[in-house]
Amino acid sequence: MAHKRNKRYKEMIGKSPGALMYTGEETIKETIVTLISYNYEEATSSTCNTLDQLLPLLKPGYINWIDIDKLQDVQLVEQIGNVYKLDPLVLEDILNVDQLPKFDDLQQYVFVSLKMLSLEVEGIKHEQVSFILGNGYLLSFQEQPGDVFNAVRKRIENLGGRHRRKGADYLLYSLIDVVVDYYFLVVEHLGNQLAEIELKVSGKPDKKLVQEITALKREFIFLRKVLLPFREAMRKLASSENELVKEENEKYFNDVLDHVNQVIQDLEAQRELLSGVMDLYNSSLNYRMNNVMKTLTVITTVFIPLTFIVGVYGMNFKYMPELQYPWGYPIVLGVMLFTGIAMYIWMRRQEWL
Secondary structure, eight states, rough: HHHHEEEEEHHHEEEOOTTTOOOOOOOSSSEEEEEEEEEEEEEEEEEESEEEEEGGGGTTTTTTEEEEEEETOOHHHHHHHOOOOOOHHHHHHHHOOTTOOOOEEOSOOOOEEEEEEEEEEEEEOOOOOOEEETTTTTEEEEESOOOOOOHHHHHHSSSSSHHSSSSSHHHHHHHHHHHHHHHHEEEEEEEEHHHHHHHHHHHHOHHHHHHHHHHHHHOOOOOOHHHHHHHHHHHHHHTTOOTSSSSGGGHHHHHHHHHHHHHHHHHHHHHHHHHHHHHHHHHHHHHHHHHHHHHHHHHHHHHHHHHHHHHTTTOOOOSSTTTOOTTTHHHHHHHEEEEEEEEHHHHHHHOOO
């Protein structure tokens, strides 16, 4: 996957600014466009695959939320950009799935990009999501099918709910707020993994723990890389003077900013704990190694005088004291045993053991 991505980036080298190219993983699945149009009295939902099918479904005077699944259809993204007069540089950022979170105020519309995280069986899934907030409409571009926005869709269906009375900027807030809520879940999930690793380290650490700690460290680095620019983007959005973000809804974006700050604080606390777990793991390894070396040192020390005695009586001289003595061999063994026990007792009294 990394090789294919590097190849796509090499293809982008030298191209003019605003040249459109999808940098994500391509699949054979068809791009799906979902349109939700609503006002206080009515809410409708429909799906299509082409711009020609989409345009007749748009309802003037309604809030039109156009959700594009699968960014690999570059032509469709370009066509939608032409309809809504989007800057080519914005379209380029939308198609670049490695784009860091950002906010751009382009007067006629507002551009926000971020990373959407979710917990899957195989681990943490992340994908690029971009929003275009305009007058009476919201465009959302998702890298992959499937998202975390079902709760927002259900609230839109609720007659008399707040969404039906608010504008497109409140819809943007709701979608971003759901994304941030999942950030809390992801950080909590990583915290649980960290707690399990800490228990293993406190018990009997093995080499597999290094891989688990390294993988967890990568997740923390990725989250920090995403959250810091995301906080800056939300700060700009919350203080934006663009008329598309109504003053009455600025408090909601400030609330999201507070949540992002809290996620970052939780993440930093987990990172410090991870560093402590790594230090504990290294200390555990050093402690085990010291015990092994101490055991080997004790064995070597005990056997040094015994080796000396055996070496002396192993010399091939004809005339040696007690060489012909009948009890010489048992006496030597007894002396060796006494010497070994005496040295062990002495080392215990010195608190070396």
